[in-house]
Amino acid sequence: MIGVIDYKAGNAPSVLNALRALKIEAELISTPEALRPVTGIILPGVGSARATMDSLRELRLIPTLEEKVLGEKTPFLGICIGMQILMEYSAEGDTPCLGWLKGRVERFDGAVRIPQMGWNEVTFRRRDPILAGLPEKEFFYFVNSYYVRPEAEEVVLATTHYGREFCSMLAWGSLYATQFHAEKSGVAGLKLLKNFALLAGGEPDADETPHCLF
Amino acid sequence: MQEKRIIPCLDVCNGRVVKGVNFENLRDAGDPVELAAFYDQEGADELVFLDIMATSEGRQTMVDVVAKTARQISIPLTVGGGIRDLEGMRRLLEAGAAKVAVSSAAVKDPSLLAAGAKEFGRRRIIAAIDARKEAEGFWRVYINGGKVPTQLDAVTWAKEVAALGAGEILLTSMDKDGTEDGYDLELTAAVREQVQIPVIASGGAGNLEHLWAAIVQGKADAVLCASIFHFRRYTIAEAKQFLADRGVKVRL
Numbered sequence: 001m002i003g004v005i006d007y008k009a010g011n012a013p014s015v016l017n018a019l020r021a022l023k024i025e026a027e028l029i030s031t032p033e034a035l036r037p038v039t040g041i042i043l044p045g046v047g048s049a050r051a052t053m054d055s056l057r058e059l060r061l062i063p064t065l066e067e068k069v070l071g072e073k074t075p076f077l078g079i080c081i082g083m084q085i086l087m088e089y090s091a092e093g094d095t096p097c098l099g100w101l102k103g104r105v106e107r108f109d110g111a112v113r114i115p116q117m118g119w120n121e122v123t124f125r126r127r128d129p130i131l132a133g134l135p136e137k138e139f140f141y142f143v144n145s146y147y148v149r150p151e152a153e154e155v156v157l158a159t160t161h162y163g164r165e166f167c168s169m170l171a172w173g174s175l176y177a178t179q180f181h182a183e184k185s186g187v188a189g190l191k192l193l194k195n196f197a198l199l200a201g202g203e204p205d206a207d208e209t210p211h212c213l214f
Numbered sequence: 215m216q217e218k219r220i221i222p223c224l225d226v227c228n229g230r231v232v233k234g235v236n237f238e239n240l241r242d243a244g245d246p247v248e249l250a251a252f253y254d255q256e257g258a259d260e261l262v263f264l265d266i267m268a269t270s271e272g273r274q275t276m277v278d279v280v281a282k283t284a285r286q287i288s289i290p291l292t293v294g295g296g297i298r299d300l301e302g303m304r305r306l307l308e309a310g311a312a313k314v315a316v317s318s319a320a321v322k323d324p325s326l327l328a329a330g331a332k333e334f335g336r337r338r339i340i341a342a343i344d345a346r347k348e349a350e351g352f353w354r355v356y357i358n359g360g361k362v363p364t365q366l367d368a369v370t371w372a373k374e375v376a377a378l379g380a381g382e383i384l385l386t387s388m389d390k391d392g393t394e395d396g397y398d399l400e401l402t403a404a405v406r407e408q409v410q411i412p413v414i415a416s417g418g419a420g421n422l423e424h425l426w427a428a429i430v431q432g433k434a435d436a437v438l439c440a441s442i443f444h445f446r447r448y449t450i451a452e453a454k455q456f457l458a459d460r461g462v463k464v465r466l
Contacts, residue, residue, distance in 0.1 A: 046334075
């Protein structure tokens with residue numbers, strides 16, 4: 001069963017909708033006790049890096065998350081700000097973050113619109129089980145003003161161009177994160193979520209990812 | 215650089231799609247959930263629902279429609295119309311809307327945009343601006359569905375909403391809306407040049423050249439369309455191919 005970390009007013013319900021459409025067993029989680037039995041964890045973000053960190057602290061979720069993800073290697077997928085807070089530090093609101101991966105979160109600069117809002121092309125650097133069935137490049141839906149700069153190049157699974165090239169997907173063991181919103185990215189996004197569910201030992205009913213949700 | 219977006223817009227009233235929709239291949243042309251799913255399948259980049267009545271009874275209906283729709287589609291859904299406070303935003307976002315669009319309430323109380331951005335993230339708050347040209351270089355902002363004039367100039371107000379925390383602007387030309395003779399390119403460009411956030415052009419789309427002009431001449435980041443898709447004059451794939459053939463980056 002996949003646990004989707006739920007903060008009030010976050011986009012956890014959208015993620016849950018997408019998983020349920022794929023017939024993947026999933027539940028909203030907002031306590032450490034409920035987090036313990038899950039076999040996969042999805043961490044969406046809420047508001048800003050600081051708001052997300054504050055919510056995680058308030059819900060007392062961080063120690064259990066670290067135990068499960070870093071200790072037990074439970075498959076994990078961070079989405080958008082849920083990706084950014086994996087770094088050590090975010091320039092958004094000068095926020096210390098989880099620091100599961102070395103690196104920083106920076107704001108886009110230069111001549112681009114901020115926030116980036118819409119579809120952009122994601123280029124995968126290597127194959128990975130979470131990308132099964134996806135081509136080398138694919139469009140996903142982004143909404144972000146900040147992007148991650150991990151120190152280690154080898155954790156970068158995909159990049160995207162927006163004014164500059166940035167890391168749009170991270171992978172390190174069973175730890176995954178996307179800057180884009182897989183849950184809002186049509187068929188490709190659903191495929192990625194389904195692949196994650198398979199990694200997490202979930203057993204989606206359907207053999208094939210549906211071409212659309214109806 | 216990022217792809218330009220094509221966004222079909224559905225006017226919804228008491229849980230039904232209203233205003234000129236003509237779909238023969240759908241069982242019930244008036245069902246917003248079904249139409250939304252259709253556009254998603256066709257390749258729309260996002261969808262907008264405008265609650266055009268936004269009465270208090272109607273609002274719960276809208277929340278239910280949003281919840282149903284969000285379960286059926288896999289692209290972002292924005293909902294606007296009658297959102298007056300944080301609670302109204304919260305109900306729609308929790309029902310599954312990706313973003314909410316606020317118009318009149320933001321004019322009456324600009325702090326609502328800042329509060330919404332703080333609570334839900336500026337990415338999820340769109341400022342909707344309805345404007346009408348009243349002099350050279352002056353577009354007046356109207357509220358309450360275009361019925362009530364304000365003292366605001368659209369370009370100045372756009373800068374203000376961006377500063378307050380809106381993540382995007384949905385800019386509707388009241389002069390052009392419903393005419394099908396093209397977007398107000400001058401207004402779109404004027405606003406787009408003055409803000410750093412994305413601008414969605416709205417009002418006046420009648421053919422595919424209009425979409426191209428809004429993006430290239432109006433510099434819009436996205437185009438909102440209603441009747442050209444509702445009447446099946448063009449499919450979304452045709453619109454995207456038309457733009458792609460002319461060098462506009464779109465998600466095909």
